Amino acid sequence: MSTDGVSIVIIDDEPPIQKLICVTLRAHGFKVAEASTGQDGVVKVSTFRPDLVILDLGLPDLDGVDVLSSIRSWSQVPILILTARDQEQEKIKALDAGADDYVTKPFSMGELMARIRALLRRLPIGSNEGSILHCGPIDIDLSQHTVMRGSERIKVTPTEYELLKLLAQNSGRVLTHKYLLQHVWGGQQWQTESQYLRIYIGHLRKKIEEDPTRPKIIVTEPGVGYRMLFPD
Amino acid sequence: MITKTDHLRLFPYLYVVVFVTALTFVIHVTGLSIERVNAAVLYLIPVLLTSRMWGRGPAYFAATLGVVAFDFFFVPPMLSFTVSDLRYLVSFAVFLFVAFITTTLTSELKLQIYKMRQNEEYTNALFLLSRKMAAASSLADVVAVMQSIKPAIMYNNFALYVPKDEHVLQRVVFDDHSAWMPIDGEEQIVKWVFEHQEKAGRGSPRLSQSNRVYVPLSTEQVVCGVVAYDLFHDNKLFEEQLQRFDTISGVCALAVARVQLAEQAKSVHLAKESERLRNILLDSISHELKTPLATVMGSVTAVIDGDHVLTDEDKQELLLMIREGAMRMNRLVTNLLNMVRWETGMVKLQRRWCYIDEIIGAALEQLKDTLTLHPVMVKIPDTMPFVYIDDVLLEQVIVNIVSNAAKYSQVGEPIEIAVMLRGEGLQIAISDQGFGISKEEQPHVFEKFYRSQNANHHPGTGLGLTICKNIIEAHNGWIKACDNELALHGTTIVLWIATKFQQDIGYEGDVLLCQQTESVSSLLTMNHPYRN
Numbered sequence: 028m029s030t031d032g033v034s035i036v037i038i039d040d041e042p043p044i045q046k047l048i049c050v051t052l053r054a055h056g057f058k059v060a061e062a063s064t065g066q067d068g069v070v071k072v073s074t075f076r077p078d079l080v081i082l083d084l085g086l087p088d089l090d091g092v093d094v095l096s097s098i099r100s101w102s103q104v105p106i107l108i109l110t111a112r113d114q115e116q117e118k119i120k121a122l123d124a125g126a127d128d129y130v131t132k133p134f135s136m137g138e139l140m141a142r143i144r145a146l147l148r149r150l151p152i153g154s155n156e157g158s159i160l161h162c163g164p165i166d167i168d169l170s171q172h173t174v175m176r177g178s179e180r181i182k183v184t185p186t187e188y189e190l191l192k193l194l195a196q197n198s199g200r201v202l203t204h205k206y207l208l209q210h211v212w213g214g215q216q217w218q219t220e221s222q223y224l225r226i227y228i229g230h231l232r233k234k235i236e237e238d239p240t241r242p243k244i245i246v247t248e249p250g251v252g253y254r255m256l257f258p259d
Numbered sequence: 260m261i262t263k264t265d266h267l268r269l270f271p272y273l274y275v276v277v278f279v280t281a282l283t284f285v286i287h288v289t290g291l292s293i294e295r296v297n298a299a300v301l302y303l304i305p306v307l308l309t310s311r312m313w314g315r316g317p318a319y320f321a322a323t324l325g326v327v328a329f330d331f332f333f334v335p336p337m338l339s340f341t342v343s344d345l346r347y348l349v350s351f352a353v354f355l356f357v358a359f360i361t362t363t364l365t366s367e368l369k370l371q372i373y374k375m376r377q378n379e380e381y382t383n384a385l386f387l388l389s390r391k392m393a394a395a396s397s398l399a400d401v402v403a404v405m406q407s408i409k410p411a412i413m414y415n416n417f418a419l420y421v422p423k424d425e426h427v428l429q430r431v432v433f434d435d436h437s438a439w440m441p442i443d444g445e446e447q448i449v450k451w452v453f454e455h456q457e458k459a460g461r462g463s464p465r466l467s468q469s470n471r472v473y474v475p476l477s478t479e480q481v482v483c484g485v486v487a488y489d490l491f492h493d494n495k496l497f498e499e500q501l502q503r504f505d506t507i508s509g510v511c512a513l514a515v516a517r518v519q520l521a522e523q524a525k526s527v528h529l530a531k532e533s534e535r536l537r538n539i540l541l542d543s544i545s546h547e548l549k550t551p552l553a554t555v556m557g558s559v560t561a562v563i564d565g566d567h568v569l570t571d572e573d574k575q576e577l578l579l580m581i582r583e584g585a586m587r588m589n590r591l592v593t594n595l596l597n598m599v600r601w602e603t604g605m606v607k608l609q610r611r612w613c614y615i616d617e618i619i620g621a622a623l624e625q626l627k628d629t630l631t632l633h634p635v636m637v638k639i640p641d642t643m644p645f646v647y648i649d650d651v652l653l654e655q656v657i658v659n660i661v662s663n664a665a666k667y668s669q670v671g672e673p674i675e676i677a678v679m680l681r682g683e684g685l686q687i688a689i690s691d692q693g694f695g696i697s698k699e700e701q702p703h704v705f706e707k708f709y710r711s712q713n714a715n716h717h718p719g720t721g722l723g724l725t726i727c728k729n730i731i732e733a734h735n736g737w738i739k740a741c742d743n744e745l746a747l748h749g750t751t752i753v754l755w756i757a758t759k760f761q762q763d764i765g766y767e768g769d770v771l772l773c774q775q776t777e778s779v780s781s782l783l784t785m786n787h788p789y790r791n
Binding site for chain 1: 585589609611613617618620623637639651
């Protein structure tokens, strides 16, 4: 994927981290703008209109989640959260507030780049109707509602299909339990219903994973949700 | 106005009137009055019974009423208080004298019985006191015991003062029921009693007007506090009570002294223990942080300064070393932070319904780099229900144990994870075929900063298993290390956690997608278990 001309705003108050990310992203051909406070970040995002925002949750002036909500109130730009807090509640709070994905510090550059690519690859909803989604060894035919592994057809239930499609359309991104339940089941009481999700993920894995106990396609983000990976 | 208690107090007199009237009637009807001496003696019956039942007042009243009735009805001239024969006056006097003496004797007997009962209660209470005090392990226990004997010793309330530091004595606050209102200057009184080892308050030269008694708590060696007793206002057995306070205070003093000594010993032990931990912590951290830091700094400076002499391969190798060093430091910091979170009670369990295979899968995914050199076998029953646990924390447990298993075994040696339901919980056994842990060391590997002798050559802080133990115990479970019995050498870590179970729900209602694609959209809306 070409990264030329793709612009990214980094909102982080720690100069070393900022510099590290800047240098790496510039080397990969991104255009980068930096902000070290939440307020400055919001201004930069509104003036630069970037293709992606990297936001640190621990900022000196504003709470990261507030910055997030502020940007989300007028922009759908993908937002990647950097967090030193490895507490699931914080991550979920940020994801529910509109963040698209998160990376926990300390992170490897490979991981960060993979997340950025996944977010930039995301297609607008509805644009891929009728096409075929390729998820590693699995192909999902959206017009035929079929799931294929090579030439072999995998039998799935309607709910499994919806779940798989949603994960595949957002491949590379983490989807929270709440998000998946709301979009597949339309459920409101997502906390009490999260067993459904686990059951269906379990069955899907038995059907599409080589070793369901060590999944390679649908991976668990403990306490947060699920992410579909493309086996490289 | 006549109150209820006044009623009760008047009743005996009423009974006496009824009794004497009835007796008079009976004497009259049966003709016993012909021999007047008989009648006079019969009038002693109400006196005796009354003094036995109601005490002196009603008994005196019965005696007087008896004489009056006898005089009025049976002494000639009948139905008049006049006495024709003056010798009858002597009889009256003798009658009254006998009645009064009997009453007094009976009352005294009654009082003695009362006192004996009191003594018995007191003896029982004392016995109970010494037995309970022997078991008291804290000042709160001592106060609780003192509370429990309050009714038997008959004091209103009490307070236990113990020295807080060299100058101040502090009251042991126990609960709200024993609200103790300090009188003016009580602190000074208590301090004076403590310093002079003399009693104060009622019954002693100092503060004799007070309604309280202050007794120093002293054993042969030490003075350990002061007990203050608050007395009832209408206190009767005062002398005996004062002696009892001495006895109780003596028993109390022994208990308080013992508790204080135990606390001192404990704080000395704690101080030693915390010093030991601090030393280990410093050693461990300085070693565990400085080693990777040295690698990182060395490699980085090598890359920066030696840019022109290093080949690309050399640089790559140095960079890998930097990554390894940084990861090691990250592990240490994470472990330390987790430890602090546990010790400060910041971790709260968040139980959720989970699949155990999913948790193990996530743990193995996290360890995939480490585990490339070790085959991992996972054995989970097919019919595994949902378990109600904190998935994030349990994953951490599995990561810690499995990474240990990998760390302490040779390349290629397998690791096995076996899950089963056992009793009201879930058991997980993680076995390796590594160096193993000696039987003597097995119970200790979960202690903070403990490193096995075999592990000395490997980097580590001795925190990983401690964190596991904390997590498992928070789940009301247990964890232990034993020999891997299915292999020649190696260790098995067995853990059990209490959990509820839930079988699969709602999946059966979902049909497989059929061949006809037209009907899919209708199936999608119809067959959601959630909507059913």
